[in-house]
Amino acid sequence: MSRFLSPFIQSVRRDLLLAARHKTEIVTALFFFVIVVNLLPLGIGPDPDLLRKIAPGALWISALLATLLGLQRLFAPDHADGTLEQMALSPQSFTLLVAGKILAHWLVAGLPVVLIAPVLGLQFDLSGRSLLILTVSLLLGTPILSLIGAVGAALTLGVRGSGALLSLLILPLYIPALIFGAGAVEADLAGLGPDGHLSLLAALLVVSAFFAPWVATVALRVALE
Amino acid sequence: MLSVSHLTCQRGERVLFQDLSFELPESQWLQIAGANGAGKTSLLRILSGLSEPVDGRITWNGSPVREDREAFHADLLYLGHQGALKEELTPLENLTLSLGMEGFNVSEDAAMQALHQFGLHGREHLPVRFLSAGQRRRVLLCRLLLRPARLWILDEPFTALDVHAIGFLSRLIETHLREGGSAVLTSHQSMTLPPGLCVTL
Numbered sequence: 001m002s003r004f005l006s007p008f009i010q011s012v013r014r015d016l017l018l019a020a021r022h023k024t025e026i027v028t029a030l031f032f033f034v035i036v037v038n039l040l041p042l043g044i045g046p047d048p049d050l051l052r053k054i055a056p057g058a059l060w061i062s063a064l065l066a067t068l069l070g071l072q073r074l075f076a077p078d079h080a081d082g083t084l085e086q087m088a089l090s091p092q093s094f095t096l097l098v099a100g101k102i103l104a105h106w107l108v109a110g111l112p113v114v115l116i117a118p119v120l121g122l123q124f125d126l127s128g129r130s131l132l133i134l135t136v137s138l139l140l141g142t143p144i145l146s147l148i149g150a151v152g153a154a155l156t157l158g159v160r161g162s163g164a165l166l167s168l169l170i171l172p173l174y175i176p177a178l179i180f181g182a183g184a185v186e187a188d189l190a191g192l193g194p195d196g197h198l199s200l201l202a203a204l205l206v207v208s209a210f211f212a213p214w215v216a217t218v219a220l221r222v223a224l225e
Numbered sequence: 226m227l228s229v230s231h232l233t234c235q236r237g238e239r240v241l242f243q244d245l246s247f248e249l250p251e252s253q254w255l256q257i258a259g260a261n262g263a264g265k266t267s268l269l270r271i272l273s274g275l276s277e278p279v280d281g282r283i284t285w286n287g288s289p290v291r292e293d294r295e296a297f298h299a300d301l302l303y304l305g306h307q308g309a310l311k312e313e314l315t316p317l318e319n320l321t322l323s324l325g326m327e328g329f330n331v332s333e334d335a336a337m338q339a340l341h342q343f344g345l346h347g348r349e350h351l352p353v354r355f356l357s358a359g360q361r362r363r364v365l366l367c368r369l370l371l372r373p374a375r376l377w378i379l380d381e382p383f384t385a386l387d388v389h390a391i392g393f394l395s396r397l398i399e400t401h402l403r404e405g406g407s408a409v410l411t412s413h414q415s416m417t418l419p420p421g422l423c424v425t426l
Contacts, residue, residue: 017322086323091295
């Protein structure tokens with residue numbers, strides 16, 4: 001088992017080490033998230049009821065945009081310097097190596113967003129319980145964003161103007177995650193309980209974790225031709 | 226043994242080569258000659274399995290490469306034009322991490338020794354972006370020492386190397402051939418290797 005997973009772990013380690021050498025990239029995405037979330041209360045005005053209502057959606061949309069920010073660089077540098085070729089020629093499963101890269105992307109881009117979200121939620125006057133549900137929904141949802149995003153990044157690899165294309169391709173696919181993620185808090189506030197939404201979000205996560213690395217690998221092989 | 230039959234490669238509208246057949250037995254090396262743009266790199270990429278030929282068949286030890294990709298890639302070491310080196314990592318990290326992803330856990334000592342053999346004393350912990358083109362090439366060539374493989378496919382391996390490194394690499398290829406390995410390479414330089422096969426595109 002550990003032999004099977006070893007290339008996966010190596011791939012995660014390598015991308016984390018690279019991210020550690022490029023700290024600005026991590027910080028940029030995180031600050032983007034913080035600033036967008038902060039702009040909303042300033043623009044909308046200090047009405048606690050309204051803020052409480054838009055909070056889940058605002059945080060979710062900001063998380064979505066922050067993920068999109070670093071997505072273009074998920075495969076592009078490895079494609080440019082030939083690392084992707086070596087990965088495709090590895091006797092280990094290319095899909096596992098790609099899955100490792102996606103996990104590393106989530107650890108770098110998604111996890112900080114999840115961790116800082118409760119703090120930002122405070123300024124929207126969310127209750128403790130709502131903050132908890134929001135954090136859980138982001139914890140389940142941000143990996144979906146990385147997984148689906150990886151498919152888009154692989155499909156647009158090497159295409160000119162891939163940034164805009166990537167957004168057009170990926171944002172519609174984020175809709176289910178957005179609906180169930182942001183909806184969990186609203187459902188709870190309406191007295192329905194968050195379980196249904198969170199279960200659907202978890203199901204989405206399982207499905208995308210199963211298919212996305214594989215689809216991204218197929219797209220990468222085409223891009224390498 | 227690598228055998229290729231009736232290979233055709235097309236780039237856009239242009240047919241680069243067609244009906245190309247050859248066999249490369251063990252302990253032999255093959256030079257692919259041809260002018261710039263003749264399709265040497267395209268051929269190497271097809272041989273390694275990175276791109277698909279329009280037509281033709283490649284087998285490794287009797288089994289088609291496409292059907293058993295992982296077994297073929299376990300025997301294959303491909304060094305392309307691009308470095309596959311990360312500028313922000315040190316040579317040591319580059320080697321151990323890239324080989325780790327291929328399932329070869331190389332100890333730091335072994336990687337250090339390979340770097341020393343290629344004359345990179347004192348550069349082991351320097352980020353690759355501070356190295357010259359020739360030094361980067363040497364880091365890349367360290368893979369030949371660290372990763373066991375029976376078939377080497379090398380695209381312009383002598384580029385940017387000085388006389389000393391060219392000599393070392395030639396001896397390395399000779400040893401590889403003596404031990405029953407085989408190699409395919411392209412080069413515009415004259416080489417001091419034992420006589421091998423040649424395909425001109």
